[in-house]
Amino acid sequence: MSSVNSSSYSTDRIDRQRGIPTRCKCGEKVARFTSKTVTNPGRLFHRCPMGSEMDKTHLFKWTDESVVEEVEDFQELFDVLLVDTSEIQRSMQACETRLKCHESRIIEMEDAVSRCQEKTIKCISELRILKALFLCCLVMIFIYFNYP
Numbered sequence: 001m002s003s004v005n006s007s008s009y010s011t012d013r014i015d016r017q018r019g020i021p022t023r024c025k026c027g028e029k030v031a032r033f034t035s036k037t038v039t040n041p042g043r044l045f046h047r048c049p050m051g052s053e054m055d056k057t058h059l060f061k062w063t064d065e066s067v068v069e070e071v072e073d074f075q076e077l078f079d080v081l082l083v084d085t086s087e088i089q090r091s092m093q094a095c096e097t098r099l100k101c102h103e104s105r106i107i108e109m110e111d112a113v114s115r116c117q118e119k120t121i122k123c124i125s126e127l128r129i130l131k132a133l134f135l136c137c138l139v140m141i142f143i144y145f146n147y148p
């Protein structure tokens with residue numbers, strides 16, 4: 001455990017990381033400690049194991065300040081996600097409207113295809129009748145010329 005005398009150590013250091021720090025600028029993993037000073041008793045902080053109270057080149061950051069930054073960043077992210085969600089909902093509604101339009105057009109096209117199928121069946125039966133009539137005429141002409 002380490003002790004710290006001042007609450008302003010974390011604000012006057014350079015290259016501060018937002019949120020809960022994981023590594024110091026030197027590459028070392030930071031660890032969490034509890035302050036045992038009179039001014040900050042029991043206050044949590046993150047510190048580079050290579051650093052010390054006076055060495056400001058290594059990371060030192062109060063954990064409560066880190067948590068506040070994490071919450072602020074999360075809130076910003078949450079706001080962006082809310083905006084994105086409302087845009088997605090609007091585009092989904094537009095897609096649903098277009099889908100309904102396409103569905104009604106598909107139903108109209110299916111009706112037209114079924115009407116065409118009915119007409120085709122009717123034409124085929126009429127053609128069969130015409131073919132039979134034509135064959136009848138041919139037979140009658142053949143009989144007329146061969147059996148006078």
Ligand SMILES: [Zn+2]
Nearest residue numbers: 024026048058
């Ligand atoms: Zn360090």
